[in-house]
Amino acid sequence: EPEVTQTPSHQVTQMGQEVILRCVPISNHLYFYWYRQILGQKVEFLVSFYNNEISEKSEIFDDQFSVERPDGSNFTLKIRSTKLEDSAMYFCASTLRTRSADGYTFGSGTRLTVV
């Protein structure tokens, strides 16, 4: 079964550093997402991406966040200057279509720890 792949599985970074989280969505999917889950809290939507641009973002996704599809397979989330409160599990997801009944496929996540 096709998978969404995320790397690294765990990243530790110092406060103020830039981090890039990487994802390889399912190859024929067209819509890509980032979600995050702070320990003990709900999974929260960050951003959706289609046709090389952001289609929707949440209030969490401020100027320190950016997303990019640098080539035909990778989808990245960059956090420009990490804060302690950015520590969370970050999930990438993809779906074939958005305004439809298609389900989401999630990656296994990247645990980001900011120290």
Place this chain on the structure above:
Amino acid sequence: KQEVTQIPAALSVPEGENLVLNCSFTDSAIYNLQWFRQDPGKGLTSLLLIQSSQREQTSGRLNASLDKSSGRSTLYIAASQPGDSATYLCAVKGRETSGSRLTFGEGTQLTVNP
């Protein structure tokens, strides 16, 4: 704004019991509802996807029902096993935004005791 609530927050049962997890949502304008399983510190594994036009979906010992008009879904687990111990998340895909984001509940933490 869509809100998703799951009850109970935690559940502990002896092996072999049948159990029901509940999910409610405030906006019935949805494309579908997905149930996920999450093991501690791990990713989200999709268990069942139920479309807005469907009433239920089944996979093995799992059965999910959906009553869109009342904003409720249940996940029924038959003959529970210790390996079912995990957190179960309910998420709805809404029609209210262009990106059709998923809105998640807080989850039900299930422990099945041998």
